[in-house]
Amino acid sequence: xxxxxxxxxxxxxxxxxxxxxxxxxxxxxxxxxxxxxxxxxxxxxxxxxxxxxxxxxxxxxxxxxxxxxxxxxxxxxxxxxxxxxxxxxxxxxxxxxxxxxxxxxxxxxxxxxxxxxxxxxxxxxxxxxxxxxxxxxxxxxxxxxxxxxxxxxxxxxxxxxxxxxxxxxxxxxxxxxxxxxxxxxxxxxxxxxxxxxxxxxxxxxxxxxxxxxxxxxxxxxxxxxxxxxxxxxxxxxxxxxxxxxxxxxxxxxxxxxxxxxxxxxxxxxxxxxxxxxxxxxxxxxxxxxxxxxxxxxxxxxxxxxxxxxxxxxxxxxxxxxxxxxxxxxxxxxxxxxxxxxxxxxxxxxxxxxxxxxxxxxxxxxxxxxxxxxxxxxxxxxxxxxxxxxxxxxxxxxxxxxxxxxxxxxxxxxxxxxxxxxxxxxxxxx
Amino acid sequence: xxxxxxxxxxxxxxxxxxxxxxxxxxxxxxxxxxxxxxxxxxxxxxxxxxxxxxxxxxxxxxxxxxxxxxxxxxxxxxxxxxxxxxxxxxxxxxxxxxxxxxxxxxxxxxxxxxxxxxxxxxxxxxxxxxxxxxxxxxxxxxxxxxxxxxxxxxxxxxxxxxxxxxxxxxxxxxxxxxxxxxxxxxxxxxxxxxxxxxxxxxxxxxxxxxxxxxxxxxxxxxxxxxxxxxxxxxxxxxxxxxxxxxxxxxxxxxxxxxxxxxxxxxxxxxxxxxxxxxxxxxxxxxxxxxxxxxxxxxxxxxxxxxxxxxxxxxxxxxxxxxxxxxxxxxxxxxxxxxxxxxxxxxxxxxxxxxxxxxxxxxxxxxxxxxxxxxxxxxxxxxxxxxxxxxxxxxxxxxxxxxxxxxxxxxxxxxxxxxxxxxxxxxxxx
Numbered sequence: 001x002x003x004x005x006x007x008x009x010x011x012x013x014x015x016x017x018x019x020x021x022x023x024x025x026x027x028x029x030x031x032x033x034x035x036x037x038x039x040x041x042x043x044x045x046x047x048x049x050x051x052x053x054x055x056x057x058x059x060x061x062x063x064x065x066x067x068x069x070x071x072x073x074x075x076x077x078x079x080x081x082x083x084x085x086x087x088x089x090x091x092x093x094x095x096x097x098x099x100x101x102x103x104x105x106x107x108x109x110x111x112x113x114x115x116x117x118x119x120x121x122x123x124x125x126x127x128x129x130x131x132x133x134x135x136x137x138x139x140x141x142x143x144x145x146x147x148x149x150x151x152x153x154x155x156x157x158x159x160x161x162x163x164x165x166x167x168x169x170x171x172x173x174x175x176x177x178x179x180x181x182x183x184x185x186x187x188x189x190x191x192x193x194x195x196x197x198x199x200x201x202x203x204x205x206x207x208x209x210x211x212x213x214x215x216x217x218x219x220x221x222x223x224x225x226x227x228x229x230x231x232x233x234x235x236x237x238x239x240x241x242x243x244x245x246x247x248x249x250x251x252x253x254x255x256x257x258x259x260x261x262x263x264x265x266x267x268x269x270x271x272x273x274x275x276x277x278x279x280x281x282x283x284x285x286x287x288x289x290x291x292x293x294x295x296x297x298x299x300x301x302x303x304x305x306x307x308x309x310x311x312x313x314x315x316x317x318x319x320x321x322x323x324x325x326x327x328x329x330x331x332x333x334x335x336x337x338x339x340x341x342x343x344x345x346x347x348x349x350x351x352x353x354x355x356x357x358x359x360x361x362x363x364x365x366x367x368x369x370x371x372x373x374x375x376x377x378x379x380x381x382x383x384x385x386x387x388x389x390x391x392x393x394x395x396x397x398x399x400x401x402x403x404x405x406x407x408x409x410x411x412x413x414x415x416x417x418x419x420x421x422x423x424x425x426x427x428x429x
Numbered sequence: 430x431x432x433x434x435x436x437x438x439x440x441x442x443x444x445x446x447x448x449x450x451x452x453x454x455x456x457x458x459x460x461x462x463x464x465x466x467x468x469x470x471x472x473x474x475x476x477x478x479x480x481x482x483x484x485x486x487x488x489x490x491x492x493x494x495x496x497x498x499x500x501x502x503x504x505x506x507x508x509x510x511x512x513x514x515x516x517x518x519x520x521x522x523x524x525x526x527x528x529x530x531x532x533x534x535x536x537x538x539x540x541x542x543x544x545x546x547x548x549x550x551x552x553x554x555x556x557x558x559x560x561x562x563x564x565x566x567x568x569x570x571x572x573x574x575x576x577x578x579x580x581x582x583x584x585x586x587x588x589x590x591x592x593x594x595x596x597x598x599x600x601x602x603x604x605x606x607x608x609x610x611x612x613x614x615x616x617x618x619x620x621x622x623x624x625x626x627x628x629x630x631x632x633x634x635x636x637x638x639x640x641x642x643x644x645x646x647x648x649x650x651x652x653x654x655x656x657x658x659x660x661x662x663x664x665x666x667x668x669x670x671x672x673x674x675x676x677x678x679x680x681x682x683x684x685x686x687x688x689x690x691x692x693x694x695x696x697x698x699x700x701x702x703x704x705x706x707x708x709x710x711x712x713x714x715x716x717x718x719x720x721x722x723x724x725x726x727x728x729x730x731x732x733x734x735x736x737x738x739x740x741x742x743x744x745x746x747x748x749x750x751x752x753x754x755x756x757x758x759x760x761x762x763x764x765x766x767x768x769x770x771x772x773x774x775x776x777x778x779x780x781x782x783x784x785x786x787x788x789x790x791x792x793x794x795x796x797x798x799x800x801x802x803x804x805x806x807x808x809x810x811x812x813x814x815x816x817x818x819x820x821x822x823x824x825x826x827x828x829x830x831x832x833x834x835x836x837x838x839x840x841x842x843x844x845x846x847x848x849x850x851x852x853x854x855x856x857x858x
Contacts, residue, residue: 013464030443
């Protein structure tokens with residue numbers, strides 16, 4: 001069953017609006033196992049619309065059309081659709097009554113152009129719109145069913161779920177498949193390596209595996225199908241298990257589990273707390289920690305030690321250490337983490353100090369040089385990294401790396417530094 | 430001149446991703462007076478891609494293609510484009526050298542599949558990608574020019590502006606109108622109020638005014654046209670001046686001037702420095718401050734005082750004050766700002782303490798209650814706010830409000846709290 005989504009409107013082609021209706025409709029279709037093969041957008045232009053409708057009738061069996069159902073003169077979707085397939089328009093009495101009632105209820109005058117919203121092609125199936133003035137309709141043309149819906153997202157969403165999906169599922173025939181999917185989150189492994197490592201894993205006739213990069217992470221998306229909910233769930237869980245077995249601790253979370261939420265759960269499970277001492281990240285670790293509801297159970301706070309005076313005064317980093325080694329150095333990273341751990345009375349402390357760029361690099365310490373230290377009950381570890389990104393991304397990956405390091409430490413898994421990052425040196429305890 | 434945008438990728442048709450590249454590309458084209466007539470998206474499927482390419486060559490003169498330039502096996506855009514128009518692929522030596530240098534620089538191993546990113550159709554014009562591994566290319570087929578770009582937004586953006594737009598403008602030929610645009614950034618005024626206030630301002634036959642919400646800000650985008658650069662620049666500057674006169678200090682920056690960069694510049698101009706004491710924002714003010722290159726000239730650092738013990742120990746907030754008034758209170762906000770200002774030796778200090786949600790609200794202090802204090806050479810001011818958003822947005826608007834407050838103070842303009850926020854009470858100095 002081939003599906004196509006057509007969105008209509010000059011504003012889309014001018015780029016004024018990011019067209020999220022397309023992805024919404026395709027996502028919903030996938031839930032009833034109908035795959036979208038084409039997306040297209042055209043202007044409010046009769047010739048272009050007709051062309052798109054004819055082409056869709058030729059290549060697709062389900063065509064979802066959004067936009068152009070309003071009362072203004074550029075809203076011509078129904079008119080053009082009727083003309084394209086040689087249908088007359090007729091007034092749909094229940095829709096006209098609903099329109100009149102709508103205007104009466106809000107004490108607004110109904111203009112003649114509003115009445116056209118009650119006109120539909122002969123033989124079409126009118127789709128109610130309980131949250132707006134424009135009903136939709138389904139028109140069959142040969143083996144193809146066109147579903148016209150309003151472009152206003154909340155009207156579209158409701159009509160799609162309540163009116164369109166049941167009709168599409170019925171047309172898909174027989175016993176529609178149930179679809180289940182998950183997001184598995186990885187950090188520290190590149191997309192192509194990930195794809196190589198998972199060749200033959202979790203791919204089957206029941207499961208498809210997708211990949212998506214969300215810097216600095218890579219996400220996996222297994223999509224499983226079954227005749228029943230139980231079967232789809234079982235295929236999904238089997239796929240997730242196979243991926244977990246293959247990737248181990250490279251996987252840090254599932255679905256909405258962010259890195260910081262995962263670390264928070266582990267800290268709570270250990271009855272432990274976290275403090276931070278942030279120089280190059282300026283507060284980003286704390287910001288991420290406190291983005292998790294209930295973070296006060298495990299996050300105490302920290303010091304944004306951006307200037308050397310703050311490193312010295314608020315964290316007790318010795319002045320001569322700063323002078324001798326510079327702020328971006330192993331001893332300073334260690335002293336920052338230890339100072340934060342001690343002064344805030346935390347179980348663990350993470351520190352960052354680095355040169356994020358674009359300026360401030362030297363031959364010895366180029367832009368992207370970052371020291372991260374982790375102080376805990378068994379002592380302090382520090383690593384040096386050389387990140388290759390721009391200022392903001394260097395900071396983002398620093399934060400993710402710091403959290404991930406603590407996660408691995410709490411899990412007791414290998415503390416090997418992720419492979420895709422260029423680690424210059426490895427500090428010893 | 431008819432333009433078309435084709436985006437490629439299974440993930441688009443599954444609806445996993447909202448395809449913002451299309452609107453980005455069409456918006457940019459419009460700036461050089463080229464109007465997009467068609468948008469379409471196809472799967473990573475050679476037959477569908479070929480079909481889309483042939484159709485585009487038939488109906489459009491400029492075709493922008495995004496996606497499918499990566500190293501994985503479903504990245505086949507260049508291959509299919511070459512085959513569609515009967516071209517051989519050849520290795521592009523400078524791209525291969527750039528790829529090798531990229532991998533060497535970051536100490537990563539180059540896989541054989543990466544090498545295909547240096548293969549292009551004979552006779553095509555390779556488009557540099559200084560921020561990623563996949564170069565793009567321009568291929569002419571009859572009267573149509575295809576421009577292939579990566580799907581990764583930041584790579585696409587740079588290639589579009591630097592490589593594609595000049596080539597398209599040249600093809601548009603004749604005496605193309607020169608287009609100039611600016612972004613004017615406002616905070617503290619709603620979009621519809623903004624639109625009302627600017628009715629008749631900056632709109633003319635030479636200038637169009639667009640609006641865009643980027644939470645928590647609203648941006649204005651005047652787009653000016655002229656026969657010469659001078660004329661376009663003049664129309665643009667006239668429009669910007671008219672808007673500035675109308676909006677005054679509601680405008681905080683132009684183009685890339687973020688709120689934090691604007692505040693940084695003002696602090697430097699005053700020879701002043703900033704410290705922070707962040708509870709509910711957890712480090713976000715400092716993170717934003719340090720996102721500005723060169724922030725060390727004005728940002729000293731701060732304390733992420735998430736727990737009460739940290740407010741007490743690191744900022745000197747009296748224990749009995751915390752017990753009597755609670756952490757989310759005017760005296761605590763004031764004591765936090767004053768503690769940070771004193772202990773870090775800063776000219777100014779901003780503090781935040783609030784209930785971001787979703788839990789933790791009470792009848793007296795519902796979710797969204799935030800106190801912000803600003804301590805400076807002339808004393809301390811504090812305001813209470815009640816923000817109506819979710820946890821993350823409550824924090825974002827808190828940070829913007831804190832920076833904006835300091836901006837208004839440094840500018841010496843009215844300190845009236847922006848109108849669109851529900852302010853419960855106003856603290857006195």
